[in-house]
Every structure is written in structure tokens, then in C-alpha cells.
Amino acid sequence: FxxxxxxxxxxxxxxxxxxxxxxxxxxxxxxxxxxxxxxxxxxxxxxxxxxxxxxxxxxxxxxxxxxxxxxxxxxxxxxxxxxxxxxxxxxxxxxxxxxxxxxxxxxxxxxxxxxxxxxxxxxxxxxxxxxxxxxxxxxxxxxxxxxxxxxxxxxxxxxxxxxxxxxxxxxxxxxxxxxxLATRMPWERAVVVPDGYSVVRNLRKAPMAEFPFYGGRSAWHLHTQYMLFSTTHWLPMMNGYSDHTPQQFRQDALVLDGFPSHDSFAVLQKARVRYIAIHWDMFGPRAEEIRTRLQPFSEHLRPLATDERMSVFEIVSFP
Incomplete structure (x- = not known):
């Protein structure tokens, strides 16, 4: 018992x-x-x-x-x-x-x-x-x-x-x-957490989404890096990875993979997401394209933190 x-x-x-x-x-x-x-x-x-x-x-x-x-x-x-x-x-x-x-x-x-x-x-x-x-x-x-x-x-x-x-x-x-039982231990270099999370950990608790939001099945495991970063703030997240993938995540991931767009903001609104983190370094050569596409939505976002690696925004309204 x-x-x-x-x-x-x-x-x-x-x-x-x-x-x-x-x-x-x-x-x-x-x-x-x-x-x-x-x-x-x-x-x-x-x-x-x-x-x-x-x-x-x-x-x-x-x-x-x-x-x-x-x-x-x-x-x-x-x-x-x-x-x-x-x-x-x-x-x-x-x-x-x-x-x-x-x-x-x-x-x-x-x-x-x-x-x-x-x-x-x-x-x-x-x-x-x-x-x-x-x-x-x-x-x-x-x-x-x-x-x-x-x-x-x-x-x-x-x-x-x-x-x-x-x-x-x-x-x-x-x-x-x-x-x-001695064997070689594959030591890994510790991940450097972006400085922007120092702001995130002090935010009011609300759902958060991080981008790029990997929508392809073969790339789902890349969401684990966001899960690791979440140990600095413990906010509920739309990102995640597991052996079992809910059907809703499969559908939303395909849309959020195209962020920023009106459809992706609609998905965020439905999930009541309040904060978004954009990792410019993970977008690589597409970073400038994402910045340009984000401009039309700037009136709906309040900047909370930004540096070369990432920017954190609060969604104050939805388009």
C-alpha cells in the first residue's frame, strides 16, 4: 500500500x-x-x-x-x-x-x-x-x-x-x-544559458513559446534545448519533446514553424501564450529575414530583453 x-x-x-x-x-x-x-x-x-x-x-x-x-x-x-x-x-x-x-x-x-x-x-x-x-x-x-x-x-x-x-x-x-566496471565517460561541455533568461525568471507566471519552433518530426528533439533552458525560469511552455507526441502539438508545430505569421499568432492566442523568446543564433542566416517579418507585429509586442543571441517579448495584444 x-x-x-x-x-x-x-x-x-x-x-x-x-x-x-x-x-x-x-x-x-x-x-x-x-x-x-x-x-x-x-x-x-x-x-x-x-x-x-x-x-x-x-x-x-x-x-x-x-x-x-x-x-x-x-x-x-x-x-x-x-x-x-x-x-x-x-x-x-x-x-x-x-x-x-x-x-x-x-x-x-x-x-x-x-x-x-x-x-x-x-x-x-x-x-x-x-x-x-x-x-x-x-x-x-x-x-x-x-x-x-x-x-x-x-x-x-x-x-x-x-x-x-x-x-x-x-x-x-x-x-x-x-x-x-570502469569505462570512458563522454563528458559534454556545459550549455551556456542565454542572458535573457535572467529576465524571464522574474516574470509573472504565464505560458511561453520559444522560436525557432521546430515543426518537422525529424527536428522535434531540438525542443529539448528549450526544456533545458526552462530550468532557469519554470514557466509553462508550448515547446516540448517526449516519446509520446499529442496530436495537438503535431498540428500546432507545423503552424508555429512558420513564425512570425498571422496563423502562428492565432495558435499562440488559443494557447494563451504571454511570452515569446526568439533565438536569433538558432535561426542562423535566416535571422535577418525573421527580424524583417516580425516588424509588422511589433505593435503587439513589448520588448523585455534582447542581445545578440535572443530577444524576449511580452505579447500585449494579438493581431
Whole structure:
């Protein structure tokens, strides 16, 4: 009940979306993102390059999900110690933990293989929330977490057996586990937020639209830069990007892609947009054209901030 209460506030918007727009994922969508055996043996870590070479002739993995050799070894040790008669006497409580997390891990492993393995299809047909999922491979996170719990039992047993040297051994194993999973991190240069947002963050809360408003499906992902910038002001926005695109956004995006125009201002009026931000640097060589086309609408706009990169306006009236 506690888990349901904690998840409910985040689940309700998806339920409302399903009721209003019929939002759901089909089983066909899940096939593409289902795990295979190669997925559980694929790793990006330097120490596992030999493993990737070993499965090079196997079917291409759909995700990288190998948990590491040490978690597997200690997970197996924890499992054996908990289920064997000798081990269960020494670790009576741990046996219950292994049964719980072992069962959960096996079910998660089974369902991560998607519709072809059967269990995912059964859950999809039985539990409504599964129609919201797209990638069964992400269930592998549960597999790794369950393995981690069982591996911790094996580690604990090692500490007990080794006595005073147990903690040192546990520390050494932990460092080795981190070293085993070491990989190159693709660091990215931090985005420089335009200065105009320093004004936006102090504005009265009202909807905002940012331009260029990318209308083509192949360019929708470029709206994510506006989503990043929105963390400086938290105003509601017409821009956005997600795996699910509402039909209204599809229609409006095509019109707003032609901003500035009477049709685009009509869409902004319908959405009750009060502020617009125009990123001149993103328009590139078209910036001067956009400035010229914006002139006839200047009487409807009140400048709030402007520099080389962007201008922010308040819409005081609509044409």
C-alpha cells in the first residue's frame, strides 16, 4: 500500500492521458526494445572487451546490461550459502531474502526478454500499467538490483568468515568491482544559458513559446534545448519533446514553424501564450529575414530583453 501511494501521484497523469487520448504502447513497440542473451553479456567496461569480442558473432545486443563478474560471483555465493542446509542454518534470515529477491530477479529477467518470451505478454494483457511501457530491456534494472542484494549476502558471509580481515577484504572487493566496471565517460561541455533568461525568471507566471519552433518530426528533439533552458525560469511552455507526441502539438508545430505569421499568432492566442523568446543564433542566416517579418507585429509586442543571441517579448495584444 505504501508503494502504491508513493507511485500514484506520478501514475495518475499517465492514466488521464490514456483516457483522454488513448495513449498506450503496443506489443509490437516492445519487440524492438526487448532484451536478448547478447544484451546480458554486452558491456561498455574496459575490462569486458574480451566478452564483447566473444559474442561478436551472436545476434546484435539491444542494450548493454552485463552486471559485472564480481556481482555474479558473489551473487552465486550468496545463493548457495542461503539455500544449502549448512548455509541456511548459519544464515536463516538470509534464506528468506534470497527467495524473495531471487524470485523477483528471475521474473524480471524473464519479462525483460519481451513478448517473445511469453511472460511480458501475459503481464501486458493482465496489468494495465504495462501498456505504458515501451522498452522491456529497462526491467533489467530490477534484475541487477536483485543480484546486488544477493551478492551483498555473499559479501557479508565473507566478512564473517575472515574475521578481523573481513572488512579489509570487503573494501578490496568493492574497489575491484568499481575498477571492473570502469569505462570512458563522454563528458559534454556545459550549455551556456542565454542572458535573457535572467529576465524571464522574474516574470509573472504565464505560458511561453520559444522560436525557432521546430515543426518537422525529424527536428522535434531540438525542443529539448528549450526544456533545458526552462530550468532557469519554470514557466509553462508550448515547446516540448517526449516519446509520446499529442496530436495537438503535431498540428500546432507545423503552424508555429512558420513564425512570425498571422496563423502562428492565432495558435499562440488559443494557447494563451504571454511570452515569446526568439533565438536569433538558432535561426542562423535566416535571422535577418525573421527580424524583417516580425516588424509588422511589433505593435503587439513589448520588448523585455534582447542581445545578440535572443530577444524576449511580452505579447500585449494579438493581431
Amino acid at each position: 505504501v508503494s502504491i501511494a508513493g507511485v500514484a501521484p506520478f501514475l495518475l497523469p499517465y492514466y488521464e492521458l490514456r483516457q483522454e487520448q488513448g495513449f498506450a504502447r503496443s506489443l509490437d513497440d516492445s519487440i524492438r526494445y526487448s532484451a536478448n542473451l547478447s544484451s546480458y553479456l554486452a558491456s561498455s567496461a574496459y575490462a569486458h572487451r574480451w566478452l564483447v569480442q566473444w559474442i561478436a558473432d551472436w545476434p546484435r545486443w539491444t542494450e548493454v546490461m552485463f552486471p559485472g563478474l564480481l556481482p555474479i560471483v558473489f551473487g552465486a555465493a550468496g545463493l548457495v550459502l542461503a539455500v544449502t542446509p549448512r548455509g541456511s542454518k548459519a544464515m536463516p534470515r538470509e534464506r528468506e531474502i534470497v527467495l524473495l529477491y531471487g524470485s523477483l530477479g528471475i521474473l524480471a529477467l524473464w519479462s525483460s526478454f519481451g513478448p517473445a518470451a511469453g511472460l511480458y505478454t501475459l503481464l501486458y494483457d493482465t496489468l494495465p500499467v504495462f501498456s505504458f511501457l515501451r522498452a522491456p530491456t529497462r526491467i533489467a534494472i530490477v534484475v541487477v538490483l536483485c543480484l546486488g542484494v544477493i551478492a551483498a549476502l555473499g559479501m557479508r558471509r565473507l566478512v564473517v568468515v575472515m574475521g578481523s580481515r573481513g572488512r579489509l577484504a570487503a573494501l578490496a572487493v568493492s574497489v575491484a568491482a568499481l575498477a571492473e
